[in-house]
Amino acid sequence: MKLVRMKPGHGDVLLAEGDPEVSEDEERLIAEFRRQLELGMWAAVPTTEGARREATMVRDFADVPRDAERVVFFPPAAGG
Amino acid sequence: MSVFLAISLVVLAVLAIVGFGPSAAERLRRHLPKRRPPRERIPAYDPGRERRAEARARELLRSVVSEDEYRMYVELGFIAVEGSEGDGGYGYLLYPHRPILAFDTRTGQLLSEYCVVFPDRSEPEPSQRLPDADDVLAKWMSLRAGERELISVANMHVPGRQVDPGQAGRDLIRLREWRARRVVRAA
Numbered sequence: 001m002k003l004v005r006m007k008p009g010h011g012d013v014l015l016a017e018g019d020p021e022v023s024e025d026e027e028r029l030i031a032e033f034r035r036q037l038e039l040g041m042w043a044a045v046p047t048t049e050g051a052r053r054e055a056t057m058v059r060d061f062a063d064v065p066r067d068a069e070r071v072v073f074f075p076p077a078a079g080g
Numbered sequence: 081m082s083v084f085l086a087i088s089l090v091v092l093a094v095l096a097i098v099g100f101g102p103s104a105a106e107r108l109r110r111h112l113p114k115r116r117p118p119r120e121r122i123p124a125y126d127p128g129r130e131r132r133a134e135a136r137a138r139e140l141l142r143s144v145v146s147e148d149e150y151r152m153y154v155e156l157g158f159i160a161v162e163g164s165e166g167d168g169g170y171g172y173l174l175y176p177h178r179p180i181l182a183f184d185t186r187t188g189q190l191l192s193e194y195c196v197v198f199p200d201r202s203e204p205e206p207s208q209r210l211p212d213a214d215d216v217l218a219k220w221m222s223l224r225a226g227e228r229e230l231i232s233v234a235n236m237h238v239p240g241r242q243v244d245p246g247q248a249g250r251d252l253i254r255l256r257e258w259r260a261r262r263v264v265r266a267a
Contacts, residue, residue: 001225004140006140006198006210006214006218007200007203007209007210008200008208008209008210008211009129009130009133009135009169009208010136010211011132011133011134011137011139011140011214011242012136012137012140012214028239028267032193033211035239039202039245040201040202041097041202044221044222044225045215046111046143046144046221048207050149051143051146052146053144053149053224054224054225055133055220055221055224055225056225057221057225057226059192064175066196070143072140072217072221074198074202074210074217074218074221075199075201075202075210076198077196077197077198077200077222077233077234078087078196078198078199078233079136079195079196079197079234079235080179080196080197080234080235
C-alpha cells in the first residue's frame, strides 16, 4: 500500500509505503495516515468496480481496505 | 569657569543617558521597521517545475480515473461525470482551477456553477496551486466519494459567473462529438 499526497508545484509525493499485514509497516502507515489527517488533508481510496472507477473517502486507517493499492491525500475543498 | 561648565555638561549628558537612554532606545526600536523572522524561501514561478508537476499529476490521474475520462482530460481539457443524486439526468464538467459546471445531460442546458478550491493550508505559501490534473482529480474523487458533501461546501452561482456559457456550450458539443468518435473507433 502506498500513501501519496498531492502537493502544489510537485504533483504527487510518496509519503509511505508498506504491507499493512506486516505490523511494522502497518504502524508506519497508520502514523503517516494520522499525520496527514492532522494536517487537515482529505484521504481518498481509489477503487474499481468492473470497468467503473470510483473513490471512497476515509477518515480512519481502519476504513482503508486491506488490499487497497493507494490512499491519496489532498487538501480539503473550500468554497471558491 | 569654562572648565567647570564643560564638566557640568558632561555630567548632565551622562545622567541623561543613564536616566532616559533605555526608554528612548525602546521608543526608537518601536518606530524602526520590524525585521520579519526568516521564512522558507518560496521559489518563483518556474515553468519547467510546473510542467514536471503536471506530468506527474497526469500519471496519478491516469491511474485513478477510467481510460475514457483520462483521454477526455488530455484531448478536451476537462472531465465530464454524471451526477448520482436523485433521478440523475445531470452531469458535471470538471475544469482545472475553474468552477464545477452542472448541466442537464438531456438538453445540455447549464444549471449552475459550483465554485470550489483546494487550498493547501499546510504549505508555507497557500496561494500555490495544485497542478491542473491534480485539481481535476481532487474534484473527481470528492464528487465520486461524496457528491452532496462537495456541493454543500462549494459556493453555488448561476451559470456565467466565471465560466463563459458560450464556451461551456461549445465544450458540450465537443464532448458529444468526441464521444461519437470514440464509439465509431471502438466499433
